[in-house]
Amino acid sequence: MRIAELSRRADVPVPTIKYYLREGLLSPGERTSHNQAQYDETHVHRLKMIKALIDVGGLSVAATREVLGKMYAPGMSVIDSAGKAQFAMTTPRPVIEDEAWAEATEQTEALIKRLGWQVRQTNPARQTLTSALATLYRLGQTGQLELLDEYARTARQVAEAELTLLAREPDPHTLLETAVIWTVLGDIVFSALRRFAQEDVAYGGPAEGRHSAEDGGVPGAAARA
Amino acid sequence: MRIAELSRRADVPVPTIKYYLREGLLSPGERTSHNQAQYDETHVHRLKMIKALIDVGGLSVAATREVLGKMYAPGMSVIDSAGKAQFAMTTPRPVIEDEAWAEATEQTEALIKRLGWQVRQTNPARQTLTSALATLYRLGQTGQLELLDEYARTARQVAEAELTLLAREPDPHTLLETAVIWTVLGDIVFSALRRFAQEDVAYGGPAEGRHSAEDGGVPGAAARA
Numbered sequence: 226m227r228i229a230e231l232s233r234r235a236d237v238p239v240p241t242i243k244y245y246l247r248e249g250l251l252s253p254g255e256r257t258s259h260n261q262a263q264y265d266e267t268h269v270h271r272l273k274m275i276k277a278l279i280d281v282g283g284l285s286v287a288a289t290r291e292v293l294g295k296m297y298a299p300g301m302s303v304i305d306s307a308g309k310a311q312f313a314m315t316t317p318r319p320v321i322e323d324e325a326w327a328e329a330t331e332q333t334e335a336l337i338k339r340l341g342w343q344v345r346q347t348n349p350a351r352q353t354l355t356s357a358l359a360t361l362y363r364l365g366q367t368g369q370l371e372l373l374d375e376y377a378r379t380a381r382q383v384a385e386a387e388l389t390l391l392a393r394e395p396d397p398h399t400l401l402e403t404a405v406i407w408t409v410l411g412d413i414v415f416s417a418l419r420r421f422a423q424e425d426v427a428y429g430g431p432a433e434g435r436h437s438a439e440d441g442g443v444p445g446a447a448a449r450a
Numbered sequence: 451m452r453i454a455e456l457s458r459r460a461d462v463p464v465p466t467i468k469y470y471l472r473e474g475l476l477s478p479g480e481r482t483s484h485n486q487a488q489y490d491e492t493h494v495h496r497l498k499m500i501k502a503l504i505d506v507g508g509l510s511v512a513a514t515r516e517v518l519g520k521m522y523a524p525g526m527s528v529i530d531s532a533g534k535a536q537f538a539m540t541t542p543r544p545v546i547e548d549e550a551w552a553e554a555t556e557q558t559e560a561l562i563k564r565l566g567w568q569v570r571q572t573n574p575a576r577q578t579l580t581s582a583l584a585t586l587y588r589l590g591q592t593g594q595l596e597l598l599d600e601y602a603r604t605a606r607q608v609a610e611a612e613l614t615l616l617a618r619e620p621d622p623h624t625l626l627e628t629a630v631i632w633t634v635l636g637d638i639v640f641s642a643l644r645r646f647a648q649e650d651v652a653y654g655g656p657a658e659g660r661h662s663a664e665d666g667g668v669p670g671a672a673a674r675a
Contacts, residue, residue: 236546270589277585280544283508304652315645319505321461342650350645357638360502361631364495368615369632375611376636377643379604384647386600390593406586407594408648411601412641413582418602419636420540420575422609425567427529 228254231264235272242272250275250290274402282409288313296401303397307404314408315349318356329358332370340377387411453479456489460497467497475500475515499627507634513538521626528622532629539633540574543581554583557595565602612636 231254232239245251251271254262271293278284278292291313295306320326333355337344344351361367387407394400456479457464470476476496479487496518503509503517516538520531545551558580562569569576586592612632619625 236548273589277589281581281585307652308649311645311648323461337646340646340650342646343653344646344649348645348649350642353638353645354642356506357635357642360506360635364498364502364627364631366628366631368619369612369628369635371615372608372611372632372636373639373643376608376640377647379607380640380643381647381651382604383597383601384644384651386597387594388648388651390596394593402589403591403594406589406591407597408645410582410585410594411597411644412637413578414598415601415605415640415644416637417575417579417582418598418605419609419640420536420573420578420633421562421565421567421569422602422606423536423613423633424533424569424573425565426606426609426613428533428568 226264227261228264231268231272234269235276237272237276245272245275248286248290250286250293274406277406278409281413282314284314284316284409288316292405296405303401306401310401310405311408312347312349314405315353317349318353320352320356321359323359323363325359325362326355328362329355332358332373336373336377339374383411383415451489452486453489456493456497459494460501462497462501470497470500473511473515475511475518499631502631503634506638507539509539509541509634513541517630521630528626531626535626535630536633537572537574539630540578542574543578545577545581546584548584548588550584550587551580553587554580557583557598561598561602564599608636608640 226234228239228242231237232242235242237245242251246253251268254264254268256262274293275289278289279286284292292310295301295309295313298306298309301309333351336354337351358370361369391400391404391407394403451459453464453467456462457467460467462470467476471478476493479489479493481487499518500514503514504511509517517535520526520534520538523531523534526534558576561579562576583595586594616625616629616632619628
């Protein structure tokens, strides 16, 4: 198919496709004349992946290039590709070397040790967590740190369910794509469901614990009962 | 304190502070001469909140203005302020009215109904979830939809723990600030912990289920056992 058809099929404007071609996110089509090229289904699919990572996952063009590079790297095992793509998908957070950062680093280390999890030093999510915790320290919001272990416990339930499902996929290429897409979209899905749950717990919930004006207008007051 | 001192204390550059003042994110200091103003601790704290929402939470200046407006709106109950701030904190996702979007909308409605949760039609997280699910449909990644109920169940555990902790806070203003900050940072903390858990489940885990080269290099293969 020509680039116009590719654009229609993947719902990506032609100038954006040309940009992705220049940036090396999309492999070139088969040249049929000096200014025309033919594209196939692999291009449609790849464009949908790029669109998902950038538009929905919020990844930068550079991060997307890296993720795709790891995903389709020849001669790399599925597990290594998945691990490397995973790392590339984590947006780096600004490091501010203050007292709060030092305390947050300690908390991150202590949590991983307490959980007994194998988390490599190179896992960029360490920095993500430290950055979030440092912000809580700077704002004096340390009460919420009590929730860390509960968060970790539930995050592990989610990860186990995800990997159990992944392990059922026989095709390594599909497995890798699923792992990448679900890593990015899983964060968004979980965030949305957490917002739903917060609304339901604060304003709805089971009839006996339902929030009412008599609670003094405090969300979650019912949970005290 | 003068603006230079405010800048140092909150770790925000002076031009950025001036920008926030112009944009109405920060209330003006007390004018002491035609080109000087005095700031106090409330400005330091407010700047730290702005910084957290923008730099760590990734909110836009417009969204931050709206969240802060809801948070510090006079004459509004805590529960209404928290609800409104919550909604303002959800970044809108692009709506693409195709077949996948229609299917995803149905899935979102069906999930909420199945869970029996009270989620208002105006909750912007409905659109967030629909957008993520539509992307999965477009990529043919529908196998992962099986995980939705497990995600919802764990999201509710998290929300309950959060609201139980919040309900212990006696000061309504602190409670509101905590709710806002933790909503934004909670997503990031959970995402980081999910990455830790994925690494641990795929490469580590309990000794008997530990991943090894004999699994064929498939992450989570151990989970099948």
